[in-house]
Amino acid sequence: MKLDALRHLDLDERQVRIYRALLKLGPASIRDVAAEAGINRGSAYETLKQLATKGVVSYFPKGRRRVFQAEDPERLMSLAESKQQALNLAVEQLRNDIIPALKQTQTTFSPGNVRFYEGDDGVELVLRDLLECAGRDPERGYSVISTRSLREHLYRPFPNFTRQRIERGIRVRVLAVGAGGDDAEFAERKWLPAGEGTDASYIAIYPPKVAMITLAAQNYPVVVIIDSQAIALTQQLMFDTLWGLL
Structure with a gap:
């Protein structure tokens, strides 16, 4: 029997053992409960008090002792x-009161708005952040500029990214630098010629964020995320202008 769900009720392993012992024994003394659960008497008593506070255990006097x-x-x-x-109440308070109030005290821009990551873990973080942010407005989606030399490395840490994007109905427009790229649902693609000096890079624009990925030595990913509405909207404007000219 799997009991993992009980941990979400703030019941630890000892409390579960005591509760199950009581279910098996019926009304019982602290000594009997401790013996059945394989826990020392002092710990059993403290645990029984905790369970009584939660309302899953009760007790009644029997002579000079308590029976649980x-x-x-x-x-x-x-x-x-x-x-x-x-x-649910906490979520509503966060959404309607707490987060808006905290955002009013947040500085417009600080060094903390720029984050650096490395390796496949950093790439996966960007891709998951894309799904989370763009998923709030799937029709608007996000925009990407991607070079051919990076594409083969991009989804290595998150191979089912495209499937999840499609399942959420998130649209993407891609300016592909260099030939290639697979067609997919909810995706539009236009191409730019790749020059001889074109290096591996990937730029994702999903206001208020812009994520940039490149490859260091030995195809090691380096990631930068800029959380700035002004920068993101400027990048979006340039993307939209270029998109309209192609």
């Missing part, structure tokens, strides 16, 4: 629903 019993497992569903409601 597990609440019906359906109580776990109530815990999950309460946690989900609280999370």
